[in-house]
Amino acid sequence: MKLKLVLKNGNAVKKMFSLLLIGFLFAACQSEKGDGLSGTELKISAAISSDETTGTQTRAVKKVFEQGDEIGIFAVKRISANVKAYPTSAGNYVTNAKWICQADGTFAPASESDKIIITNVPMDVYAYYPYNIDANDPTNISQLKVDPSQGILTAREVIAKIQNITLPFKHKLALIEVSVTGKGEGAILNHCLSASFYSNKGQYAALDLSKTDAGDELLTSSKAGLVPMQRVESIAKNPTTYTFQTMVAPQKITKGDRLLQFEQNTVSYSKVADVDCTVGESSVNGFAVTIDQEVEANHVYAVGDYYPYKGFPVGIVFEVNNGGKNGKIFSVEQTGGFWRSRGYDSKAEAYEGTSDASDGANNFEIIKKHSNWAMLYPAFAWCASKGDGWYLPAKDELRGVFNLYISDCQGLDAKLKTIGGDEFKTGTSYWTSTEHIGIGDFPYYYAYTIHFPSGILNTASLKCNDDYVIRAVRKF
Secondary structure, rough: OOHHHHHHHHHHHHHHHHHHHHHHHHHHHHHOOOOOOOEEEEEEEEEEEEOOOOOOOOOOOOOOOOOOOEEEEEEEEEOOOOOOOOOOOOOOOOEEEEOOOOOOOOEEEEHHHHHEEOOOOOOOEEEEEEEOOOOOOOOOOOOOOOOOOOOOOEEEEEEEEOEEEEEEEEEOOEEEEEEEEOHHHHHHOOOOOOOEEEEEOOOOEEEEEOOHHHOOOOHHHHOOOEEEEEEOOOOOOOOOOEEEEEEOEEEEEEOOOOOEEEEEOOOOEEEEEOOOOOEEEOOEEEEEEEEEOOOOOOOOOOOOOEEEEOOOOEEEEEEHHHHHEEEEEEOOOOOOEEOOOOOOOOHHHHHHOOOOOOOHHHHHHOOOOOHHHHOOHEEEEHHHHOOOEOOOOOHHHHHHHHHHHOOOHHHHHHHHHHOOOOOOOOOOEEEEEEEEOOOOOOOOOOEEEEEEEEOOEEEEEEOOOEEEOOOOOOOO
């Protein structure tokens, strides 16, 4: 009986042991799978936070990620579910995975090796933009390419029992936007104008994603220096106010500190801070500057002088009158192109009537009578784009420019080069605004040009076929 009872109990124990073993294995399996997401791929989207108090959401700062944008991702497993984990220089679960923004705004891994597999353990995710292929150490992500319209952004998020996460990115730098206007004859601005911001944090920044406080992620240099700014307007335009932008590290600016530097034709102009201010993270900071450089109206000039005598030079004097108080200058820049755009509706339209040989301003007035003159007459349009008073020289005016050039070719070219101007081209011709009536089947299709350095007056230059050099002149 006892033996029989033992055998019966033994079977019962075996059955119970089997059930317990199955239950344990099932529980272990469920524990490994957690909520069923373990082993699946993480899905990521991203958003750039809007800071209304600092004006982050403006046309100048990146608002959304666009197709093709690349972010870098680090992930660290937590030891304890409720204790944050921070990335280290090595040993992270995910190291600098490259994810690319798709057409629908979500992100996808760049390759199989960049995929992030969810585990049953919560993870902290750290992301940054723009992506750097060499950034394998999250404590020192350097050599980031900073675009004034993009900036540097970072995000932090935790993965726990979810497959889809949205990374909340925030700008780490501050946008500096400067509008500059010239006042006075010595502050005539042109497309050669450049601007720099004097940053007391230096030009370059790095990231340390291991910082406990996300506000401390940006690593800055203690070495101050000039940060180049990018011009907003198209160079083809000729605005009265120029706008420049750049991104800098957050910093404090004290009244009287060096703030901005402008340069045009190798001449510099500096601006100091008028008040104390703080350039904060994610902020947009606007500065308006007027470069005031009045010149004496009765200053006496000589042929070959820079004009004006102080401030930003815009030309060189080639003719004087009224004792040197008045005269004419030619522009420091030049370009190439056609006198007139190609195509005529009729032979009659081929002749505009710009017959003045001594004053190109009169010829320009005739050209401006056409409603679409800027499109029809590219040589005239380029001269006018330089500002008020500039025009394509008549043939006698261009002869005056040539006479100055031929008197000292190397000296005049050196003078232009000194201020960042364009040296004269040789072996080619320069356009005048004076038309020439020729002979043959197309008598009205010509304008005078002068060849450099021979000085030959060419009477057979086709206005809409020949691509010659254009240099503007102006009276003072």
